[in-house]
Amino acid sequence: MFKRLPRHVGIIPDGNRRWAQQQGMEKGEGYHHGISPGLRLYHLLLEHGIQEATIYGFTRDNNKRAKDQRDAFTRACVEVAHALEQRDADLLVLGNTGSPAFPQELLPYAGKRRSFGEGKIKLNLLVNYDWEWDLKTALTGGGQIASRDISRIDLLIRWGGRRRLSGFLPVQSVYADIYVVDDYWPDFTEQHFLDALNWYQDCDITLGG
Template sequence: MSRLSFGRLPRHIGIIPDGNRRWAEKNGYEKQDGYKFGISPGFELYKTCLELGIQEMTFYGFTIDNTKRPSVQTKAFQSACVDAVRNLANQDADLLIVGNTESPLFPKELLPYSKRVRFGRGLMKVNFLVNYGWNWDLNCSLKNSEAGIGGNMANTIASSDISRIDLIIRWGGRRRLSGFLPIQSIYADIYVLDELWPDFKPEQFYRALTWYQDQDVTLGG
């Protein structure tokens, strides 16, 4: 399937890769083992987006709330995020990691990427939410305001370098945003897949894009 198969493509896609723990239990693993099986699907999706000409994608790594899970699970998804970024260094992407870097739960290996870094030819913006929280994100705007940094709120939040999202795709059947970039998601269309994230196949992504063709994008107008 090629780019010409679609009348229009979302410029920016948000990805919520849910279902790793359920997949692990279903396949005879411990819950924490599911996260490492979610790395390869991410790169397959990245390559598919690149082939189609998608300009930007944002991938949900883990949230501040997720770190309330048992430590063995927390360490597992922290490690998976680090491994994913190390693999991305061999690709063509402009990477930005957004999350609370002041927390000890933020992987120190990822600190260099809290400012956008170009890998290879930088063909697509890739944003990775790591130790991210919607409340933390919005509170940065309040802190900037108190520091005398004014202007549009969208320009003063922690995730201000991430643009408005056109389409959000969530795997795993849950019909909620789970705090995913509340400002950028305000006009996003949301497509939910029942398949668990480690079972990703490009056909699932194409299904979402096909559905997107029929959505009325008015941005409130």
């Protein structure tokens, strides 16, 4: 169906709070409504044979938000991890576990990849991720960044209309082609993903050459 597919897709599921406000809810209520889109996208990734995907859960900078929002996005990440362990996934949870913002329930998954079911896809879930922590780990970790087990991103899809990386894996994203969906993440549809793949197949990948 597509003449060229990305090997590794990055996902920035933004717009949960704006979606909630639009629905007349409290901002923090949006995150819960972002879980089911994530699982629908997981099945689409498998269906199209995507080998690796990285989902932007939350970052150190997001911890500046109000407590009800922090609780809500942290709980959503825990729920997504538990849902994935019931499916086929080689799951890596990556983030700064040395900070109290990292959820205890996810410690067993943190920093080393674990295989669930038949594996089928490498899934990286960034939880309390911090680009500065990621890069600076190289200074103490023998030259290796914290995200060393995550490969180069080919296609980065961001929902919610913003045109920036917001600290998403700076090393792996250097040559990522960035596709922005204006709709908010809880309004995810299969067509968004197909449109991104369709756009990506015509990108001229030169890696600077």
